[in-house]
Amino acid sequence: MTSETLWYANRATGAVCLVLFTVVVLLGIAVRLRTRLPGLPRFGTMTLHRTLSLSATAFLALHITTAIVDGYVNITLLDALIPFVSDYQPLWLGLGTVAFDLMLAVLVTSLLRERIGHRAWRTLHWLAYASWPVALIHGIGIGTDTGADWMTWLTVACVATVVTAGVARLTHAARAARRTPAALLRTAEGARP
Secondary structure: OOHHHHHHHHHHHHHHHHHHHHHHHHHHHHHHOOOOOOOOOHHHHHHHHHHHHHHHHHHHHHHHHHHHHOOOOOOOHHHHHOOOOOOOOHHHHHHHHHHHHHHHHHHHHHHOHHHHOHHHHHHHHOHHHHHHHHHHHHHHHHOOOOOOHHHHHHHHHHHHHHHHHHHHHHHHHHHHHHHHHHHHHHHHHHHOO
């Protein structure tokens, strides 16, 4: 495989990762909000979230592999695992490594969910919310297509959808927090003899 092919593969998998992980974040928010997607039962949204997460992780592995195998710049496996040690673009590559490490923690704890318990899994699963913007900044900083119109619009669309879904998630959480004390009081009053 030529270096040019690897370069195109790396660029393409980076863009695909942005889209897939954006959809994974949106589906994660939909699961949390108990949103049903049209044509799917509620558990279908969760299943789609998990399946797409694994698919996105596979594309991420391909993205990292093509970056390491491509000899045009010297990126090592160590650079992909340990943030900010690379000789090539240490800040931007390091942010990609941080995002990868956070996603690895989410993946491993998701696979061990039954063993570590729901509370620990849920706490660590919040790392997914941190990894998405870090990965986004990595792509903006190091991506060779950053200045291209198509990539700019793709990035804007991904950010806008995640921000919109995040605001909906926070709004839902705030409403639930306001309703909870009143609901508990009604339940307690209804339970009195």
